[in-house]
Amino acid sequence: MDLTINGTKHQIDIEPETPLLWVLRDELGMTGTKYGCGVAQCGACTVLVDGVATRSCVTTVDSVVGAQITTIEAIEEDPIGQKVVQAWVAHQVPQCGYCQSGQVMAATALLKETPQPGDEDIASAMVNLCRCGTYNAIIAAVRDAAQA
């Protein structure tokens, strides 16, 4: 299978139903994308598939052959991703940080689709769980990144 991840092609030989998350983490050593629940509940595993926020724990690898996959490892190569990261640092969003790769990916997808999101847009896009309760800082950072 050919996967395009962060602009680079990777040849992967694996069972086609393997979740993309575990291909990234175990086959390619890209551990920035996190495992939290494995059942599309938490969003820690969020990556971009053709720019759309996607939960990689329930995305089989064969379904993304031919797509452009972006992970947190390349986030600062993307101009919008870079703005998001800057806002995240400015607002000191992360606590334990474990959910934050997914949060940053979700925010980047939102701002790619909707550069000037309203409160509703933010609420419907930023649905990933954070056990550390960084939700208010996340919203503030998304608003700021949109202004930047």
Place this chain on the structure above:
Amino acid sequence: MNDMFIKSREIGKPFKLSRRGFIGASLGALALGVVVPAGRARAQAAQAVVPGTRVSAFIEIRPDSTVLFRSAFIEGGQGIFTAMAQIVGEELDVDPANFTVEGAPPGPDYLLIGGARFTGGSMSVRMSYDAMRKLGASARMMLMQAAATQLDVPVAELSTEPGRVLHAKSGRSIPYGELVDAAAGLPVPEEVALRDSADFRWIGKPVGRLDAHDKSTGKAQYSIDLKVDGMLYAAVQHSPHLGGEPDSLQNEAEVAGMPGVHSVHRLPGAVAVVANSWWRARMAVEALQVTWTEPAPDVSRAMPADFSTEAHLAALKAAPGDGIAFEEEGDVSAALAGAAKVVEASYDAPYLAHGQLEPPSALVRWNEDGTLELWAPNQAPEMFQAHAAKVADIEPGQVIVHSPLLGGFFGRHFLYETANPFPQAILLSKAVGRPIKLIWSREEEFLRDALRPMSAVRFRAGLDADGLPVALHAVSAGEGPAGRWFGRDPDKVDSTAVEGIAGKVYAIKNRRVGHIHVDDPAIIGFWRSVGHSMNDFFYETFFDEMADVGGHDPYELRHRLLADSPRHRNLLEAVAELAGGWKRGPFEAEDGSRRARGVAMASPFGSEVATIAEVSIQQGQIVVHDIWVAIDPGSIVNPAIIEAQVNSAVALGLSSALLEEVVYVDGVPQARNYDGYPILTPDQMPRVHVRIVESGAPMGGIGEPGVPGVPPAVANAVSTLTGRRVRSLPLSKFSLEEGGAT
């Protein structure tokens, strides 16, 4: 939890770290007995080391004058690495931004919590503040002494600016990085002067977190992310009932032939598959058809096959008597008998899961020199080291423990006999002769987490003719986690079972807080704010019941009963002011919604907290709009981190109040992932307003104190809206129809 360590020291018994022998282990029989805490054993063996004094154990100054600091405390989001850099950097004279901080290995230098070491009880900063300042100041002095020799000037003529020693007279300066070798050979000074707090540049300031960028870009590495050469992956399936053992594996050969599978294993209470990726290991282990034995009669802590939370709650509620007194003042019986009115109510709170977002894992490697290396999320490296040595059957000194960043902890990563994956990883690695990374799936985590205990409390209060409380009688039933893990004296009450019912600050003359120990069949553990997480809910909501029956406003009654306690009265006034003044409601908000406010106070972990919540009910859902928190930790290190920790504590406290409950039926937890155990979602998060009050009292904790006030403040507001008292959590069980009887 404040008292847990102190208590176990007072009793003078060894910490009981494990009570259950591994039975039927096919990877070598292991008997896990009583273990002396590594901390104490080492402290005795190494009398020469005074914890927190040997500069070289903590501080490594690199050639570029940046600092590598080994922290006695583990970073799990509470900001402790940054706080350490601020405290040490202030005295060492190095900008905290030039620090790299990592978790220290086990060792006598790091036993800063009364001769032991763990990250918990909101103790890290307050227990080490003085020692860490002195450490930084000592290192600075050593650098100045080295510079004095090099420049051939008296040390008194030298000063420092961040990262360098200055000789103002001659205008010469030397970067710290160039003085390291000379300074390292010098003795640590006996006495050093500390910086005047008026001159602090970093302590007390909102210094940015050292890890914010790495955590925003996926570069931060947690245990689950680590990899070593030659490593294989492992996944497990546990016995549904703790204590059951794998009997027959019907399809073992078939599973062994699945893609990538290296081997199939039986472990104590579990089966495991080792494979060349975790996903393959997991698919295979979950495909295994296992017959589990019922626990043998002598297996302690076995989960009864008929255990249910419903029945356990009924047993707690029915526990007879007044229990052993923990707190007793005046004559509560006489005061109750003479009271104008008596108020009675029973309360309860459920088991809770930690739900930290990083599933537990362990990476284990046996080295050629016979040492064992362990990377695992942990809050207590020495305890993990001692236990790992037992499991591996080697000396503690042969176990090298690494303590990576924690993807949340909230009390999850103490040593809990059956809730830690690392013993399994050690056995598997030994069996296959390769390094092993074992990850528990979220489902296995929900099956084996150590739970916040369930508890039930009966209150009786006596009011005088003016409706003021003159007697309070509380009986709590359950078990505290400190007693479970650090030894319980049957004649004494475990403070972690009653903290938050006892230790309240209101002037009620006659009081008795009793506790009935009821053995908890579940594996229980520490959960952020421990006993306070439910006990302040019980007490502070019952307080409103007393106020209502006595005809007093709940804020005014609190204020009145704090007349002789200026610190608490100020704090209560501070939170009201922050909220724009106290109003109970119900009132109509600007958006037309009908709202009410609840107030609560708590005294957890050496800090004082006052909380107000504003709540409405919309479309049958509780909506919490705002939470105001005034917190007095005495004095502070980083206001930005405190504000973040209060936000985090509010989220967890609210999550527990609204949603969380571990339910067991037939000995198994009903929820095995977040779909069955909902936690607070972004749309449920209120605005959080924080005021930090520095009263100058001894420094208190920060990580946990924000939690306990939230459930009662919210529940009190809900009661005002509905006209019915909330006496059981979570609120998702509470019928929200307004009005009606209590």
